[in-house]
Amino acid sequence: MITGTHALIYTPQADAVRAFFRDVLGLSHVDAGQGWLIFTLPPAELGIHPEEDGGHGTHELYFMCDDVDATVRELTAKGVEFTRPITDQGWGRVTALRLPGGMELGIYEPRHPTALPDTDMA
Template sequence: MITGAHAILYSADAEADRAFLRDLLDTRSVDAGGGWLIIGLPPAEVAVHPTDGQPEHELYLMCDDVDATVADLRARGVGVDPVTDQGWGRLTAIHLPGGGRLGLYEPRHPVATAPPRP
C-alpha cells in the first residue's frame, strides 16, 4: 500500500535550501540522521502531462492567492519571479538560496487536495 510521496530537490547549497523550506513550509520536519533534514509537505496531488520529448518531472507548491503569497514572500526577503497567467492557473517561482527555483501557483482548476466546492 502506498502511504505517501517523497520529492527530491537537488541543490548547490542543500543545507541552506533545507533550512529555507523548513521555515517557508512551517510543517513537521525530521532529522533522518547526521543533520539530514526531511521536511513534511502540505497535502499534495500528482498530474501526468503528455510530452513528445524526454519525460521529466516538476514540483510546484500551490496557494489560494498567489498575489498575497508573493507579497508575503517578498516582505520576508525571498526572491520571486513575476506572476504569469497560464489559463489553468497563475504561476511564479520562488528563488531558493542554493540557486534553484521552485514553482508556485494558484490553480484555477479543481484540486484533488480539497473537497469539491459547492
Template sequence: MITGAHVVMFSRNPDADRAFFRDVLRFPSVKAGDGWPIFALPPAEVGIHPTGEGGSHELYLMCDDIDATVKELAGRGVEFSRPVSDEGWGLVAWIRTPAGSELALYEPKHPTAAARRS
C-alpha cells in the same frame, strides 16, 4: 497500500535550501539519516503531462491567493525569479531558492485533487 509520496530535490547548496524550507517556507521536518531534515509538505497531487523523449519533474507549491502569498513570502526575503503570470490553468510565480533552483508557486484555476482528500 501506498501511504504517501517522497519528493527529492537536488541542490548545489543543500544546507542553504534546507534552511530556506525550514526558516522561510516554515515547513515542519523530522531528522533522517545523518541528521538531514525531511520536510512535511502540504497535501499534494500529481499531474501526468505528455512529453517527447525523456522526461522531467517539477515541483509546484499551491496556494489559495497568489498575490497575498507572494507578498507574505517577499516579506520573508523570498526572491521571485519571474512575476505572477496567468497561464490559463492557474496563476504562477517562480521562487528562486538560495542555491539557485526554481520552484513554482501557483494558484490553480481548476479543481484540485489534493482538496478532495478525506
C-alpha cells in the same frame, strides 16, 4: 499499498535549501540524523502531461496556494526573490521563487478542480 510521496531536491547547497524550507517557508520536519531534515509537505496531487518534444520525460515541483498575490507579498517580506512575474495561464496563476543556489520552485494558485481533500482551492 502506496501511503505517500517522498520528493527529492538535489542541490550543492543542501544545508541552505533545508534552512530555507525550515525557516522561510516554515515547513515542519523531522531530523533523520546528523541534520538531515525530512519535511512535511502540504497535501499533494499529481498531474501527468504529454511531452511534446519526444524526450524521455521530466518532472517539476510546484507548491499550490489559495492566493498567489498574498503568498508573494508574504514571502517577499521575508526576503524571498521571485524569478518570474505572476502570469495567468488559464488553468492557474503562476510564478516562481529562487531557492538558495539559484534553483527555481514554482508557486501557483490553481484555477482548475484539484484532487486535494478538504480544500477550497478549486
